[in-house]
Amino acid sequence: MLRAEGIRKKYGDLEVLKGINLEIEAGEIVAIVGPSGAGKTTLLQILGTLDSSDSGKIFLDNTELCSLTAKQLVKLRNEELGFIFQFHNLMAELTALENVCLPGWIGNRNEKEVKARAIELLGILGLKNREEHLPSELSGGEQQRVAVARALINAPKIIFADEPTGNLDTQNAIDLHNLLLDIRTKFNCSFVIVTHNKELADLADRVITLKDGRVV
Numbered sequence: 001m002l003r004a005e006g007i008r009k010k011y012g013d014l015e016v017l018k019g020i021n022l023e024i025e026a027g028e029i030v031a032i033v034g035p036s037g038a039g040k041t042t043l044l045q046i047l048g049t050l051d052s053s054d055s056g057k058i059f060l061d062n063t064e065l066c067s068l069t070a071k072q073l074v075k076l077r078n079e080e081l082g083f084i085f086q087f088h089n090l091m092a093e094l095t096a097l098e099n100v101c102l103p104g105w106i107g108n109r110n111e112k113e114v115k116a117r118a119i120e121l122l123g124i125l126g127l128k129n130r131e132e133h134l135p136s137e138l139s140g141g142e143q144q145r146v147a148v149a150r151a152l153i154n155a156p157k158i159i160f161a162d163e164p165t166g167n168l169d170t171q172n173a174i175d176l177h178n179l180l181l182d183i184r185t186k187f188n189c190s191f192v193i194v195t196h197n198k199e200l201a202d203l204a205d206r207v208i209t210l211k212d213g214r215v216v
Helices: 040-047 070-080 096-106 111-124 140-152 170-187 198-203
Strands: 002-011 014-024 029-033 055-060 081-085 158-162 190-194 206-211
Touching: 002 040, 014 040, 029 040, 029 170, 029 198, 040 158, 040 190, 070 081, 081 140, 096 111, 096 140, 111 140, 140 170, 170 190, 170 198
Parallel strands: 029 190, 029 206, 081 158, 158 190
Antiparallel strands: 002 014, 002 055
């Protein structure tokens, strides 16, 4: 489903990625691990079209992403990809429900349909009756679940998660591990997860280890 060929990236004289090749299958959970500075987050951002490579190609199904215009890329990112970040990245002034709805509204989907789906997702994720709470009124685990619901709102093919348990306590991290497995089953989406959490990596179908900008 997702294929990367020869991905290279430099920042100044520092070569962060040195010719990465990988494939992610539909419905697969893949963990990307490795020491700090190995290029994990850079690779995740490039795969998720949040950053561009200096050379190489990325394909989503049969679409070469580098061939898309900026407008086409924004549309694809909104419709086909989801994102979960370590620090949630929720809009502080929006309620949980509004945060979840935001990608759907940006995509100009029907407002009522998006809202109904957001309420459904929050219920599935154990946040019923928390829809009108601001992020500051939610626990860290609840905020991360809102972020998961936001990532799911447009029914993406693949979700990219950057250290999703890095800001959670042990119990909330365990809960999120189990939640990601449930989501894969219920929504048939793939996950690419950058993590230092061995327990989370062990739950993946496959682990890709980076070291010095290369796949080990």
